[in-house]
Amino acid sequence: xxRMIEIRLFFGRPVIRDRAKLLSxxxxxxxxxxxxxxxxxxxxxxSERHISFAxxxxxxxxxxxxxxxxxxxxxxxxxxxGERQIERALTIGIADSxxxxxxxxxxxxxxxxxxxxxxxxxxxxxxxxxxLFRREDIKEVFHISxxxxxxVGEERMEDLVxxxxxxxxxxx
Numbered sequence: 001x002x003r004m005i006e007i008r009l010f011f012g013r014p015v016i017r018d019r020a021k022l023l024s025x026x027x028x029x030x031x032x033x034x035x036x037x038x039x040x041x042x043x044x045x046x047s048e049r050h051i052s053f054a055x056x057x058x059x060x061x062x063x064x065x066x067x068x069x070x071x072x073x074x075x076x077x078x079x080x081x082g083e084r085q086i087e088r089a090l091t092i093g094i095a096d097s098x099x100x101x102x103x104x105x106x107x108x109x110x111x112x113x114x115x116x117x118x119x120x121x122x123x124x125x126x127x128x129x130x131x132l133f134r135r136e137d138i139k140e141v142f143h144i145s146x147x148x149x150x151x152v153g154e155e156r157m158e159d160l161v162x163x164x165x166x167x168x169x170x171x172x
Contacts, residue, residue, distance in 0.1 A: 007055050008114065010103040011042050012126040019096045025123050030073070032119070034112030035105045038073035039123075040080060042100035044092040044141050046133045046161045054080035054165045055104055066169070076104055082142055082164030091141055100132070 016022040022039070030037040036059075045051050058075035061067045069075040069086055081089040094101060103124050107114060120126075135157070138144065142161050152160065 004109050005056065005059050006107050006109070007052055008105045008107075009048055009051060010101075010105075010120065010124050010126050011130055011132075012101060012103075012124045012128075014039075014094070014098060014101050015121070015123055015125055017096070019094055019098075022094065022123065029115055029119055029123065033105075033115050034110075035107045035114065036072040036076070038076045038104045039094050040077060040092050040102045040104070041094055041098045042102040042131065043098075043134050043137050045080065045102045045131055046138050046158050047131050050131075050158065050161050050165065051080055051102055051104060053162055055106055057165060057168070059106060059108075061169075072106070073104075076106070079165050079168050082161065082168060084168055100127070100129075102131070 014022055016025055026037050026039055029035075040051070055076050057079045058067070058072060061075055061079075062072055067075050068084065069078055074086060074089075077093055078084070078086055078089040081092045083089045083091075101124050103120075105114065135154075138157060138161065139149075142164050144157065144160050148160060149157065
């Protein structure tokens, strides 16, 4: 029987500006709650659909033992970036210069609990703005060419990103 997976997304400013300290706080949250916890640079996420699809692909890869990364959060980053190689996937991760976070929480219901509001507020200040991607960042990160956009149109950029997420499994 497949395990039940629930995904929650939060967008906002990082409370902890130092990358190393923020990553440490996220690891502690993961240990306390049993949830998968991953933070990405929100400027490099085109939509909630993009990140939810990537998270489901990553969790399925783990359950089917097809994962590349040893950590579920890193596998989410790998899929969300549209890259097979972990090193390349880091381009959508957080940096000291990250202004907004996309915080992904995944619970399989087995021995996990959602973080309390106080736990969340220690790492992210939700701004209620959702995805506010920058077109130029998205084009660069996902290697979207002017020719592709000419064919499908700017309004279909999200579909191009999701296509790259879907194709991660085919790259060798």
